[in-house]
Amino acid sequence: MENEVTIRIGGESGEGTISGGDILALASARWGYHVFTFRTFPAEILGGPCMFQVRISDRPVKSMGDYADVLICLNKEAYDRNIRDLRRGGVLVYDPGDFTPESDDFITYAVPFNELARKEVQLFQTKNMVMLGAIAGLFGPPLEALLQVVESRLSKSRKANPVLMEKNRLALDIAYRYVREKIEKRDPYQLSPVEKADRVVLNGNQAVVAGALAAGCGFFAGYPITPASDIMEAMAKELPQVGGTFLQAEDEMAALAAVLGASFGGVRAMTATSGPGFSLMTELIGLASMAELPAVIVDAQRAGPSTGMPTKMEQADLSFALYGGHGDTPRLIVAPANVADCYSLMGLAFNMADRYQMPVIFLTDQSLTARVESVDRSVFQPFTIEGRLEYGKVGSNGANGASSNGSKHEAATALAASFARYAYTASGISPMTIPGPGALPYSATGLEHNEHGHPDYEPEDHTAMMQKRFRKLETAAQELPQPEPYGDSNAEIGLIGWGSTEGAIQEAVDRARAKGYKVASLHLRILSPLPDRALRNFISSVKTIIVPECNYSGQLANLLGARYGLQPIRVNKFGGIPFTAGEILRAIEEVC
Amino acid sequence: MENEVTIRIGGESGEGTISGGDILALASARWGYHVFTFRTFPAEILGGPCMFQVRISDRPVKSMGDYADVLICLNKEAYDRNIRDLRRGGVLVYDPGDFTPESDDFITYAVPFNELARKEVQLFQTKNMVMLGAIAGLFGPPLEALLQVVESRLSKSRKANPVLMEKNRLALDIAYRYVREKIEKRDPYQLSPVEKADRVVLNGNQAVVAGALAAGCGFFAGYPITPASDIMEAMAKELPQVGGTFLQAEDEMAALAAVLGASFGGVRAMTATSGPGFSLMTELIGLASMAELPAVIVDAQRAGPSTGMPTKMEQADLSFALYGGHGDTPRLIVAPANVADCYSLMGLAFNMADRYQMPVIFLTDQSLTARVESVDRSVFQPFTIEGRLEYGKVGSNGANGASSNGSKHEAATALAASFARYAYTASGISPMTIPGPGALPYSATGLEHNEHGHPDYEPEDHTAMMQKRFRKLETAAQELPQPEPYGDSNAEIGLIGWGSTEGAIQEAVDRARAKGYKVASLHLRILSPLPDRALRNFISSVKTIIVPECNYSGQLANLLGARYGLQPIRVNKFGGIPFTAGEILRAIEEVC
């Protein structure tokens, strides 16, 4: 018996497919298991086919799994759509009233979901509870764990009522007993109790919000867009509770402009968007870079180009994040690899923005936004919040003329004239001020300017300012953390990845090593500036490099080519769905 | 005596500095010489220091020249700003009433411009005519040639009046006689009559407009921005005269959206902008690529990032042109190298847009927009205009239901359903229709879609559509012209360039070869798709590759790295001013 199972539920949106899956994942996690979810969204607003998959394991899980071990079909269409993803020898659970499966590549259990809900529970909407009860009876998660989650959910809902809760309990119970009595178990998937651990269960977007709040974000402006809207919605709710402010903007240009205004005011500020909105922000990202203003911009990548497929994942905004905007425009880019990163890297992103006075692009993606993981609670530590390099404040004796004490304003004028907001420094980082009593004023500007921020088009000054601005990236490359390779320390094959594919890559490395291959991987969390030291070491330590990416053009591969002349083996998937570890494993095997 | 001279005029904007230079360039060209101009713009709208440089030669000139041979200073500030660009041993012409030059690194001629204009001509505003008369007397362009240009200009101006013309003539004459009588010529610059040739004299933006009109452009929408506004203004004037239409949009998003609307309507359409506006177009470029609509987008690059330096040049939008927009978005990129290209490549660009149903980005730059060249008239041939791949039109017997004959609309419905606007073809190019009697309707969309244009999010379909869209680039790479190398056919050092730097690069190649170096260059006019064959041949034929670019980050070098793993020597200039041949020559010599 394996203490791991990947269960997929296929059904119709609105039938409780997703919420049922959610409950299963949460209950399993509370029971002490690691979970990792993956789901698809229907094209319709209401209804339409959807599926929810959860991998449940007593060991940490890094990816969604190659195949489902168990497929629960709530209707015939779910069978047609999902059966190809059921492992050979896996378990199909279906309602014999819906259809009769034909293949004997897998074990089949017939459970009359509809009938049980309709006739036994006498409330059709408990169908997903019936399903959960069956899962409990067949594969192990205890009924009490499920019940607890169901209860706590229902109690928070507007639909809360004792009758409904009772029906839910009944449904779980009836189905549990049904499968225990009627079904002879022929499969190896049986979860047994494990030790409890201190974990929390949340998805990528929820972790982003937690990270932003913990990082002291005090202003959010955004415009709704899938799959970033729930970040905005959570910020709308949470910010006022911690003294911050929120603005739903009229479009993404207004959103980022407002963020830059707030940031100019010294408040940590962010926005979150996806492809189309990110494209609209292009000009303002250039302004942030030129005026040297901190800002955190979350881009929840979805499949493009253009409107593309809003509910599907792709890692295809990297090139754009790197090069978006006319002119040579330095910017910082961070990409979380998992839910824990969504929290931790938000803390880093805000510090980077303030420290280097630059926009930070936070490249998450649709799969990660919705992916639920169980994460050790210890990940959620408070952050050390770094301030900006502020120009020494003038004391309240009013050296600043028009401030609290006007009499000394001549001295202040001289001082103000000497305050070089954009001073050429060795690090490239110049001291800035924040409006407030005693602060020396300056004008931020998108025009090329001299050290004092005044418009200046002299060739020497433009050259020096370009160098200064880019010097900040060099400084950052020195200061920021370098990634550690994963896997064989004498690897011949090296994989380099970025973003949400880390788990699949590392799992593939594990599996390849188990097969005797000498493989390692390096995963990049900071894409600009590149972690030069780690990359050079890794590249020179292996013979062959594979770069797996969920995009068409090989955007990281292009970057490594531009920077190191690397011509890696490109493994690209671009159907709107994440890699499985198996797909990457196959790519490794093809090289060997 | 050399039949070539580079004359720089430095003065105050509004004093006739630029118009004087323009007249000199035009007159010299009409007289039979090749000309090539370069100018700077003041930061102020009115007034402010400016300069105009014209290289005049009996041989074709490709660049602005390393130094001025002759510097005419119309005031002291002009001297201070420009003297460093006067060749050692060159000629300084100045007004002794303004200042007294101190160095004897150069030959000095004192001409009292102000006094001659004020006292002799008795009309101060003829000062630039005085200057032109002196130039004629000192360096050779005949008075009549200048006079002709002055006359034809004045006759077209609102200020036209016989008194003013008489004063101009007088000023030219007085100054001519003054220098002939008072100045003893000690320099080698003397232009002598050459054979006349059939050339026209125009700048890059004027050639772009001529090209667009010759290519049959029937719609222009744009928003003013330096240095692209004069393209818009010319189109506003010319289009109605040829039955086209023009729209000044409320912003650049509206401009490109309108262009896509017109293009959908089957009309060749374009816009022209510069950095900030180009950034704003990002999302709509993605739409054009996804919906497979032809469009020509001129980006007159200026120094960035952000508002940057609107009147200065830079070649820093290539990365953005390549990767701008979320998702993997195929697009075509063309970059003219000179004024003739501005014409010819516009013809190509419109054909490419229609043939590959894709947006074409036309990357000119500020220096080229304003650069005046004498171009053989034979360059301006009519274009062969290619149509789109149109789905076989249904005859007027009204197979299309609701069209002229409604009775057969059932057959038409069936036919329409079979019309696959986005059919998977070997070339990637699918047949389209254009609204009009008998055309089969379809919906263009930025959502991912199936062959019929209907929304479709299936992984297989997205994958196939991505491949189809990118296949068009492969087809284009096969069909489009490949560049020829320039210089030594056994070169050891190869330079690869793009855009307006070609002349400086080729001049450097010539000069390096004259010094005995084995050098050649390859210049790219099409940046997407890359001319693969020519590039591979060239790269493998040389030992060292130098990529000179007017930008900070080495954008072409990055592209070649991404594509070929090339790690060239990067020569970057980023002060807002074009390369001189000498600078590139120095880079070659450093390698050797």
Place this chain on the structure above:
Amino acid sequence: MVQSTTPTLTLKDYKSEVKPTWCPGCGDFGVLNATLRSMAALKLPVDQTVVVSGIGCSSRFPHFIRTFGFHSVHGRALPVAQGLKMARPDLTVIAVGGDGDFFSIGVGHLVHAALRNIDITAIVMDNETYGLTKGQTSPTSPHGHKTKSSPYGLLASQFNPVATALSLNVSFVARGYSARPKELAALIEQATLHRGFSFVHVLSPCPTFYNTFDAWDAAVTPLPEDHDPSSRLKALEYALDSEKQYIGLFYREERPTMERVTREVVEPREFRIDEYIQRYA
């Protein structure tokens, strides 16, 4: 607007084979129905009619109609439609979309469409919410409205589309209600026939995220029979009524349309590059 001579077209002839993805009960069904009806009444040739949209539930429209369609990006339906009509004045061009599309991200284009008066018809399906992104506030959401993006109640004032269109001097301003498709069809028909920029504001509820059917059933009132659509001031008064939602034709004025006038400024001739380039000789 191009009219066909074929007398036999019905609503069904304008329906495409794509099934709407809208939720059951969505107001947009009524608008689609009214639009198809108006097309049939006018016998618009499908091959010479283009429906342009932005992004939103409502903007899926073009896929459901058998004419040409252009499903563009969020907020840009109006400039796409205007460019098309400028270049192809022979076509009938209809721009459709939602309140987010037209009044939030795209409201700047509305202002300029008003100033230009290009002969297109705009049909805005206003559900006072963002349907496609699942229920955030839109510019037409009422002050105080609680949604996921306004958990403490919406702090901004409510945008009044008809009043704004009137004050911008839009040359045809009407309002309809998706639950009254017949009247709506008649309005869309008139709007299509109107030469100039016509703006049809349609109350089109989103039962899934903000069910305004009941409220609108109560508030919707036809404009008085004697309303004179040439009086902008009177129209404004009706538009500003805070209780009632008047439907009908608020305002209409004949003004020159830009796509026509621009063709009258000069007599076009064939372009010849040899002649053209002579100016630089």
Place this chain on the structure above:
Amino acid sequence: MVQSTTPTLTLKDYKSEVKPTWCPGCGDFGVLNATLRSMAALKLPVDQTVVVSGIGCSSRFPHFIRTFGFHSVHGRALPVAQGLKMARPDLTVIAVGGDGDFFSIGVGHLVHAALRNIDITAIVMDNETYGLTKGQTSPTSPHGHKTKSSPYGLLASQFNPVATALSLNVSFVARGYSARPKELAALIEQATLHRGFSFVHVLSPCPTFYNTFDAWDAAVTPLPEDHDPSSRLKALEYALDSEKQYIGLFYREERPTMERVTREVVEPREFRIDEYIQRYA
């Protein structure tokens, strides 16, 4: 608006060391002068005042003033200013720019600033042309106006900024004339004091590309002394006058401002990640 206790400030104290690059005679000098004057009168602390602009001749403004400045990009002054004020309600925030900035590319933001009523002051220098890009038409250029971008005369109608602001329910609407800097200074002063979004439309000619000084000298008329600035309808009537350009305070209304109200919806407390994350346990 923050007021200082220092009694001795003069216009000069607000002038920065950067010399304006404007053409001699540019109307913007008068606006700058009036703004500096109003700042001195209000004794705005330079360290707690921010002047935000877009791009254009007029948008160079912040560089010429000794307060904090934010010279942003074309059309985005209003959202920058609103974000700043939302985050820092203690600061005085003034947004400035040209007619292109505010009424062409940026007009959508104007609509939404009106709906939000965040306490910022917008000063729009309207020269009815694009100065910085050398004289193309702007939304406020008159119909028929010939420029390089409208060689056959402008085909669009003229945008009426004051009428639009009034119809959008902007809570403070005024118009001034750069050639009357004293009255203008007084208006800007009032606008700065007004709690809410205030909109000051300034006639500020561009003698280089479109010299409207004479026309405006003739047309500019103070609003009648007895004009009641609480009457929006009356204000609209004056705004729509096709002969006269009324200057003065058209309309004023006290409404809650968003940056205040948003701070009243809930009692804030310190954020603790351990508490926050508990919801996912």
